[in-house]
Amino acid sequence: MTQTPLIRLADVSKVYHLEAGDFTAMDHVSLDIMDNDFVAIMGPSGSGKSTMMNQLGILDVPTSGELLIDGRNVAKLTSLERTHMRRDTIGYIFQKFYLIPLLSAYENVEYPLILKYKKRDTSGKATALLEAVGIDREMSAHRPTQLSGGQQQRVAVARALVNDPKILLCDEPTGNLDRKTGTQIMDILCGLHNEGKTVIIVTHDPKIAEYAQRTIRLEDGRIAES
Template identity: 55%
Template sequence: MVPAIQFKDVVKVYPLKAGDVTALDHISFEVEHGEFIAIMGPSGSGKSTLLNMMGCLDTPTTGDIFISGIGVRSMSDTELTNLRRDRIGFIFQYFNLFPLLNIIENVSFPQMLKSQKRVDEKKAVEVLRAVQLEERLYTHTPLELSGGQQQRVAIARALINDPDILLCDEPTGNLDSKTGASILDLMTELNRKGSTIIIVTHDPRVAEYTDRTIRIVDGRIAE
């Protein structure tokens, strides 16, 4: 089986007036389907750039990236958008929910982008139940929910289109330790059911939930 994610000698250079900055320096690794991985490293080490590359939000200067066997370097912007929409779910530290939409509408939004038609509310309810959000909250807006409840909604939204991969950027960074642990327990359960999950974090307690840790320092994977 082809890996969920494969980096082959990836370099990312950002040209700046003060001099070029090499954010990723000849990175190579693979993530297999069904893995649960933490990416750790100090500030400025290249973690965010690595996550952006895995999420097809940016493309390498040199080298190749494959998502479920699909090479991304030669893809058009439209093709990259469709790949992100159909194969990758994003979970962020700040939730990024729409404040004027209720919970069902927030979760259904990626469906609307994909189909351009009426959404399947039954599927939205299904994923909200999977993340254990109380049904009485489905018609509320995000600002009426706690941080932990909002993160559950964000996870449900990431799951709505059945992605191959979940990419998580400090998903417990804005939560207290107890709520953060419950979110990590939920992600562990999603992983047991087959989701491939990559978490970027600075917190070693988060990494304890994962199968392995990729450490990045100065744009390189630390052996």
């Protein structure tokens, strides 16, 4: 039986139009990612890794080619459908955490729920997720600046999980962390993969890539033969 991929990139290119001329950051990339895959994306700086993650995360639109997520052609969705797909299907984890500085750790995790349900959360979900990633109640009251990098990334992971997305897109999630803390974050991501999430992670670190089931290498916007 052939399974339908959860994500399909079919001949996707991304061209940035710059004053100096066009720059092709993704060059005819085709790639299938199956449900519950764990994929590492590696490649030199400037090879198009973040550009590819931005397409996968519907944060940007391909110049040409097709992107299908969960069987749906992203280009054919309305803007509202795209917003819902970003909110409900994809969790984002970035190198720089991007927590909201004025909110506590708890409020950062609760925030996507407020956006979705238009009210404060009473389910205890945010607290449960924070506890699951090792942030206790006391620490949950702290603002991001009062937390270490590793703690901030744990909060960002809890935030990414709060709408129970199928896909976790992680762009250098350990890039700002020391090896030990990075390993702790990877252990959390591995646990989530074991629970059924599809995990896509960009990394420069071969040790981090070893956690994945397969590695895709990008060079000059193309998938390099491996």
